[in-house]
Amino acid sequence: MEKVWRFINDTLYRFRGCFSRQATFNWFAVAVIGLMIRIDSLGVTSISRVTGLGDDKQYEQLVHFFHSEAYELMKLRNTFILEVKDSGCIYRGFGRPVLIGDDVKESKTGKKMPGVKKLYQETGNSKTQRYIWGHFFGCNGVVVGDENKQFLLPVSMAIHDGIRPILEWQDSEYAKDSIVTRMIKEAYKTAVQLKEQSYLILDRYFMTGPALETLYEEASCVQIKLVDVITRAKMGYVVYEKQPGSENGVGRAKPGKSWNFYELFKTQKFTAKEIEIYGQKKKVKYSCVDMLWGKDLFQELRFILVNIDGSYSIIVSTNLNLDPETIIKLYSIRFKIETCFRALKNSLDGFGYHFWNSRMPTIDRYWSAKETEEKLSKITDPKDRESIINTYNATETFVNLNCIAMGLLQLSALRFTDEINASPIRWLRTYTNTVPSEESTACALYENFCRMFQMWPQLGIFKIIDTKRLEIQKQRNINIQKTA
Numbered sequence: 001m002e003k004v005w006r007f008i009n010d011t012l013y014r015f016r017g018c019f020s021r022q023a024t025f026n027w028f029a030v031a032v033i034g035l036m037i038r039i040d041s042l043g044v045t046s047i048s049r050v051t052g053l054g055d056d057k058q059y060e061q062l063v064h065f066f067h068s069e070a071y072e073l074m075k076l077r078n079t080f081i082l083e084v085k086d087s088g089c090i091y092r093g094f095g096r097p098v099l100i101g102d103d104v105k106e107s108k109t110g111k112k113m114p115g116v117k118k119l120y121q122e123t124g125n126s127k128t129q130r131y132i133w134g135h136f137f138g139c140n141g142v143v144v145g146d147e148n149k150q151f152l153l154p155v156s157m158a159i160h161d162g163i164r165p166i167l168e169w170q171d172s173e174y175a176k177d178s179i180v181t182r183m184i185k186e187a188y189k190t191a192v193q194l195k196e197q198s199y200l201i202l203d204r205y206f207m208t209g210p211a212l213e214t215l216y217e218e219a220s221c222v223q224i225k226l227v228d229v230i231t232r233a234k235m236g237y238v239v240y241e242k243q244p245g246s247e248n249g250v251g252r253a254k255p256g257k258s259w260n261f262y263e264l265f266k267t268q269k270f271t272a273k274e275i276e277i278y279g280q281k282k283k284v285k286y287s288c289v290d291m292l293w294g295k296d297l298f299q300e301l302r303f304i305l306v307n308i309d310g311s312y313s314i315i316v317s318t319n320l321n322l323d324p325e326t327i328i329k330l331y332s333i334r335f336k337i338e339t340c341f342r343a344l345k346n347s348l349d350g351f352g353y354h355f356w357n358s359r360m361p362t363i364d365r366y367w368s369a370k371e372t373e374e375k376l377s378k379i380t381d382p383k384d385r386e387s388i389i390n391t392y393n394a395t396e397t398f399v400n401l402n403c404i405a406m407g408l409l410q411l412s413a414l415r416f417t418d419e420i421n422a423s424p425i426r427w428l429r430t431y432t433n434t435v436p437s438e439e440s441t442a443c444a445l446y447e448n449f450c451r452m453f454q455m456w457p458q459l460g461i462f463k464i465i466d467t468k469r470l471e472i473q474k475q476r477n478i479n480i481q482k483t484a
Contacts, residue, residue, distance in 0.1 A: 001423055001448040004416045008033075008408055009461045011083055018075040026464045027065040028401075033461055035405040037446040041349035043398075050446070051465050055472040066355070066394040073397055080404055081155050081193040084142060089414050090194075091143040091150050094330060097198045099190055099227070100152055100337045101140040101183050101206070103160065106351040108134040112360040114376075114392040117162035117369045133365070135351075136161035137399065138179065140187045142194070143336060144410060149435040151410040152336035154344065154403040156186055158396055162369065165377040166392050169385050180206050181214045184229075188218040191226040201334040204232035207316060209294045215318065228319040230330050233303065235261050235314070239291035242300060253300055255292050261314055264289065265305055275325055277332035284308050288324040304328060343406065347439040350402035357391040359384040409438045412445075420444045 012029050019025040034047030042049075044066070048059050084090065090097050105119050113135075121130045138160035141152045160179045167175040174182050183206060191198045202211075211229070219225045240255035268287035275284045285307040292298040293316075304315040304324045317327045344350040361375040379385055413420060413436045420436050423444040436444070 001419055004412050004419055009459050013460055014083055015079055018079055019071050021070055024068060024070045027062060029461050029464050031401055032405050035402050036409060037442055037449055041352045043352050043354045053468050058468060058472060066397050067390045073400060077156050078193055081190055084153060085194055087411050089144040089411055091145050093147060097194055097196055098143040098333055099140060099187050099198050099200045100334055101187050101202050102337045104137050104139060104341050106135045106137060107132045110356045111363040112356040114166060114360060114388050115159045115163045116363060117372045135159055138183050140190055143333060145414055149433050150336060152340040153407045153410050154340055155190055157399045157403050164373055166389060169389060180208050180211045184211050184214040188227055192222060197226050199330055200227045200229045201331060202229060202231040204234060207231045207233050209297045212299050230317050230327060233314040233316050239293050242292050253292055253298060255298050268305055275328055277329060282308055286324050290320055343438045348402050348406055350399055353395055353398040355391050355394045357388050359387045406438060409441045413441045423448060
């Protein structure tokens with residue numbers, strides 16, 4: 001496990017440039033290591049326990065780190081993306097990096113947490129409507145691994161709804177963006193950092209006119225088309241034939257005859273083929289058509305009409321040169337983000353924060369989501385606003401440090417498979433893959449943490465934790481002398 005710990009140490013030290021002070025970086029390293037190997041789900045307390053920093057003063061300093069203004073979260077994200085790129089683990093099975101974006105709702109009952117609002121929670125039963133209170137996060141990540149095993153490595157996680165007043169106080173570029181447009185912008189920023197043309201896989205929720213317009217605007221800003229979106233369309237959408245040889249003043253084609261997808265499924269000829277999707281080979285019937293879509297937008301898109309065992313769906317691509325089979329395979333990778341959310345919640349407890357602010361207006365359970373934002377926007381005191389912003393930043397910092405911790409676990413599992421499998425990890429009934437999961441990797445690191453701490457005390461990350469422990473012991477000795 002020495003190679004694994006050295007890899008983690010070297011990767012964390014590349015974040016040093018994001019911090020102006022050594023002390024702030026030290027707490028960053030402690031926080032990430034603690035999030036990787038902690039064995040309970042008690043927020044910041046778990047980090048203190050697993051690293052042995054069980055002291056009130058050290059705990060308060062660790063909490064202060066998450067509220068600190070001594071670093072910028074955006075720099076951490078950009079550095080993390082570059083580290084993922086340099087790791088050589090990005091999956092390129094389709095010739096380009098594959099980005100995936102989606103939203104996740106996390107239930108939070110705190111009445112004084114910035115960004116908490118009333119959310120609609122989808123259920124399997126369409127007749128049942130369930131509402132929860134919590135945070136609405138948007139995530140985008142890059143697929144890493146090889147043909148045998150792929151992970152979705154989350155590179156960015158942010159609250160996308162319920163925080164418009166806070167973004168306006170900060171003069172954020174996302175203050176006027178909707179959930180859909182912000183997702184496109186953040187994914188495009190990831191592609192810019194990678195400096196490569198990428199595929200972006202999204203759910204059908206993001207198949208909107210503003211999303212396509214934002215994609216066009218982002219490409220115009222960087223003067224190159226870096227992202228091709230692949231998503232799904234709803235059966236009720238209407239598409240238009242393209243009039244041959246006709247372009248209007250803004251360079252967009254003029255629409256011809258309109259069609260709905262119910263009619264297209266009846267009139268199109270389908271090709272039957274066996275395609276490997278979701279890890280299994282299935283018989284798929286598909287038909288490919290290029291049509292215009294969007295009222296007053298009329299952008300030409302490639303629609304793949306798919307029939308799998310009598311289940312109908314429409315997959316959409318903004319790239320008109322991709323063949324239908326590749327588009328179907330690419331969209332099947334979208335499920336990786338669901339397993340990513342599961343691991344982030346269950347294995348790392350990435351949403352286990354407990355940051356709240358007494359200056360927040362107490363949230364009433366009878367308020368609508370709009371009323372929650374209106375109450376927040378009425379706060380005018382600069383000190384109250386600054387305090388709420390710090391708490392909001394602490395929440396996003398905690399979740400993004402969990403993304404970094406999870407990314408390190410995934411990269412370690414891919415690069416050091418043999419070392420981790422040979423370590424005395426907990427017993428597993430079934431090995432589904434030779435590459436260990438995030439939880440198995442975390443267990444292996446936890447079991448070796450104390451032994452490696454003694455064998456390599458001069459390794460950077462261990463030296464930082466050892467220094468913190470010595471500070472605690474020194475303070476305890478001083479207190480004992482005062483008591484005596």
